[in-house]
Amino acid sequence: MIDVRGVTKRFKDNVAVDDLNFEVPTGVVTGFLGPNGSGKSTTMRIIMGLDHADQGEAVINGTPYSKLAQPLREVGALLEAKAIHPGRTAFNHLWFLAQSNGIPRRRVHDVIELVGLDQVANRRVGKFSLGMGQRLGIAAALLGDPGTLLFDEPINGLDPEGILWVRNLLKGLASEGRTVFVSSHLMSEMALTADHLVVIGRGRLISTGSVGDFIATNAGQYVRVRTPRPDELEGLLEAQGAQIRREGDGSLSVSNLSAEQIGITSGNAGIFLYELSPQSASLEDAFMEMTRDSVEYHGHRLDGATATTNGK
């Protein structure tokens, strides 16, 4: 289990991580979600003891990383793909890590085989593609057969086959009772892989809990309504507390009222409905909605308006 307790990290002029508290449970895949620049990588580096927290601490099974005698046997991490000397071979990169933690040579061969790099083990890492670099980083994380694993954006640069492989690997590791903590800025990917979520924005905790709870709480329900008399119906529904958004095709997206209540209202007023269909917002939408105030860098449309996908 990873326990992050009141961690704050300031860089020169901004607060990267702001009083962050969360736990990463064992035996499940925990997704670490947040927009780019929200402090995910910094948090992971603090857990790994690479960055020093200004306040608070992060512990792994009760122990700070810096107090682990043979850390690779307890914690494995993929923090950056290709943060590896380009002139060294894949085997030699893993071999020096193994030596430093008393891990036998045959284990190096095992993990190379596990990630599918056996054909290129003696090739210099500088010649590797981003995807091969990710696989080597994953091999390094698995080297000490650790009970706790951290992966920062592990599917970056992987092809579809590789993505599926990582997904299954993460689930497999969790099912063996390990603690698996995976960061991503893609909600859709986490919806497929993770059981548990920690969501942050601008270095602050936004939400933590199971993926199911997250969907139930945040994937908002609304009802799509089409009618020849939208203005009239809008007034009637708003009087009952509905929140209505006019869509581009002339339909209404109504929230805060059930389909039944909308049907009764329009029936009583004699307004015909062409469509009355309950919808649920996607997880991606929920994530956008949740983090939109905490997105560090907004995209802009060419007409100058803030893009709707991540704008205010």
Added chain:
Amino acid sequence: MAMNTSSATVWSSTLATTRPQRTSGLVRAEWTKMRTVRSTVWTLLAMAVITLGIAALAASTIASRWNTFSVVRRLTFDPTSMSLRGLLFSQLIIGVLGVLVMSAEYGTGTIRATLAAEPRRARVLIAKSAVFFVLAAVVGEVLAFGGFLIGQSLLTSPVPHATLTQPGVLRAVTGGGLVIAVLGLFALGLATIIRHSAGAITAYVGVLLVVPIILQTLPSSFSQPILKFMPFTISNAMTSVASQGSSAFSPWVGFAILVGYAIVSLAIGGWLLAKRDA
């Protein structure tokens, strides 16, 4: 590429039977890192060719021109110092290598893997320094003795040549090799402080060559006391059999000052390494 798409759970428990970690693991890891990049091999090779080549070149030039030398020049000729002249280039090159073994970790990001494997950062620096010191000392001694032997063998009669049994000669040769190793450590310390190859190499070359050159253009009453502390002056005194008089410290006092430089740069580097984010 062969790959295991479905089963992440192909798991061999090869780790069950292994011994607990010892410091030697860290030392072996640092040695693996040093020997598995091409820059180490090429740098040492270049060092050997230049150092031994200069010894041979200097000796044969002197042998062929001996007849034209003045009496004063013949009387002050120090065959040992002459054959060790190439070590100045070794000092430059070992500095580059000392910088690279640390700065390459930062330049490539390997430092994060290194510190994840051993979060007690001082131990990492000590292991790296120890391995590099032994490597640099072995290479330094081989080149000092090699240069000496090649140089002396080319000094044929009537040119006087030195033997290791003459007073001061063994000290000059072994000391020349040791200076290489200590300067390499000094450069490693600079790289730990500066963390960038170009910056650290510039600082090292500045201390080794540029500052002495600038000082020599200034009035000697001002520059002399400072020049005594320069690695250039110290290593000259070490590799000369004849005394340098009051313009330099005696060989081993100078050497102790060099060791001091290396210790200070490594201590500051180690303190920063522990304090800074990786």
